[in-house]
Amino acid sequence: MTERDGFSANAHRYLDGEPFEALEGGEFANADRLVAEAREYAERLPTLDPALDEVVMASVRSRAGARRRSGFAWLLAPRTVRVRPVWGGVLAAAAALVLWLAPRTPAPVVQAAPAARPAADTVYVRFELTDRAARTVSVAGTFNGWRVGALAMSRDSTGLWSATAALPVGEHRYEFVVDGTRWIPDPTAHAEVDDGFGGRNSVIVVGPKGLVRS
Amino acid sequence: MRIIRAVLAGAAVLAAPTLLAAQNADVQARLEARGLPAALARGVATIAAGASARGVPDQPLADKAIEGWAKRVPAERILGAVRHFADEMARARQAVTAAGVESPSGAVIAAAAEAMRSGMRTEQVRSVVQAAAAGDVAAPGLSVAAALKAQGLGGEEAVRIVVGAMRNHESMAQLLDLPSIARAMHDEGLSPGDIEHRMLDGSDGGDHDGWRSGDRGSRPSNVPPSTGHDHFQGRMTRLR
Numbered sequence: 001m002t003e004r005d006g007f008s009a010n011a012h013r014y015l016d017g018e019p020f021e022a023l024e025g026g027e028f029a030n031a032d033r034l035v036a037e038a039r040e041y042a043e044r045l046p047t048l049d050p051a052l053d054e055v056v057m058a059s060v061r062s063r064a065g066a067r068r069r070s071g072f073a074w075l076l077a078p079r080t081v082r083v084r085p086v087w088g089g090v091l092a093a094a095a096a097l098v099l100w101l102a103p104r105t106p107a108p109v110v111q112a113a114p115a116a117r118p119a120a121d122t123v124y125v126r127f128e129l130t131d132r133a134a135r136t137v138s139v140a141g142t143f144n145g146w147r148v149g150a151l152a153m154s155r156d157s158t159g160l161w162s163a164t165a166a167l168p169v170g171e172h173r174y175e176f177v178v179d180g181t182r183w184i185p186d187p188t189a190h191a192e193v194d195d196g197f198g199g200r201n202s203v204i205v206v207g208p209k210g211l212v213r214s
Numbered sequence: 215m216r217i218i219r220a221v222l223a224g225a226a227v228l229a230a231p232t233l234l235a236a237q238n239a240d241v242q243a244r245l246e247a248r249g250l251p252a253a254l255a256r257g258v259a260t261i262a263a264g265a266s267a268r269g270v271p272d273q274p275l276a277d278k279a280i281e282g283w284a285k286r287v288p289a290e291r292i293l294g295a296v297r298h299f300a301d302e303m304a305r306a307r308q309a310v311t312a313a314g315v316e317s318p319s320g321a322v323i324a325a326a327a328e329a330m331r332s333g334m335r336t337e338q339v340r341s342v343v344q345a346a347a348a349g350d351v352a353a354p355g356l357s358v359a360a361a362l363k364a365q366g367l368g369g370e371e372a373v374r375i376v377v378g379a380m381r382n383h384e385s386m387a388q389l390l391d392l393p394s395i396a397r398a399m400h401d402e403g404l405s406p407g408d409i410e411h412r413m414l415d416g417s418d419g420g421d422h423d424g425w426r427s428g429d430r431g432s433r434p435s436n437v438p439p440s441t442g443h444d445h446f447q448g449r450m451t452r453l454r
Binding site for chain 1: 248277278280281282284285286287291292295298299325328331332354357358360361364365386387388389390391392393394396397
């Protein structure tokens, strides 16, 4: 409603319940008549059912559910399942029967890893060897069950082979294995000892602080 | 009471072969799992069973056989080396028990055997074992003494250094650091005699030239001052 409807801006403020200045002549009366007509109209409107909100929302939910019902959504939607208690016993008996009839296979034998020790006293040790002609180099020793290739070293462009291993603190014996067959001791180890087979094992004693090398 | 004792003794006698046979089977199974031929595995297991009957641990013998097999040593030489190692451990066990340890652990026996192989005498092994306040320190103590000797130090001096550390109640960490510290001194250019001197100073409570680094001594000069990691820099070092 604007001034073109016959009301001034001041009358609009009055109708809107806002602060207003004095209205002219019959504007007050016109405005009051308009308000009275509006109230009368509102009273003639049919009364809405108090349950209408609930009916509308139920319809909305049901339409939204219908869109999700396909595929996985149906499985994920929560729902109430009613089961007679007697079926619980039947299902338990069926499960027991299935378990009893299932083929029994022996548990696989797991070979314990050699030298498995608590990780708390473990120190990372880096092994290095320079051999430009070698094709592969690995470290085999008491800490990996003397498995050739278990601790493979990687080569850089200068021919320096290196590998890092987590070793428990304590004494370890080892050798480098070049090309899978040639066993050579580490010239920078703490010591070399007779290996009992005519060769020499390198010895390192790893403390919690690590090792020192030149 | 006598009857009960007799029954228990009889049960022990009857059970012993069963236990040995079980150990024998364990060793053989372990060796075969690592790819050793059945005949070789059986031979090693038989030696191990005999060693067990003498109170010698059998797993170090299995380890030695695996080492030999990995190095492609002929089976006969592997058996010879295992038999020899069993005898060494039997002698080491005697040395350890002579030090007052009635039932030494397999780790102590193996460490003593390795120490004696590196040239340590029976009485030196006994000294280290007796100085160890607890049994679990004896094995690393023997290993450290053997490593120091293998690094060129005299056997008597190596034992004195280790025994001194133990009597000063140094920690296991400090004990295990000794070979690294000796190596650092060697790399610094010190002779084995100088290293002995400096380490003995440290183990005897010296205040500046010894190996002690924590609160009383100083580290070798090529070791950086504390960097927050407290480790030595070098070609092989602790990375964390």
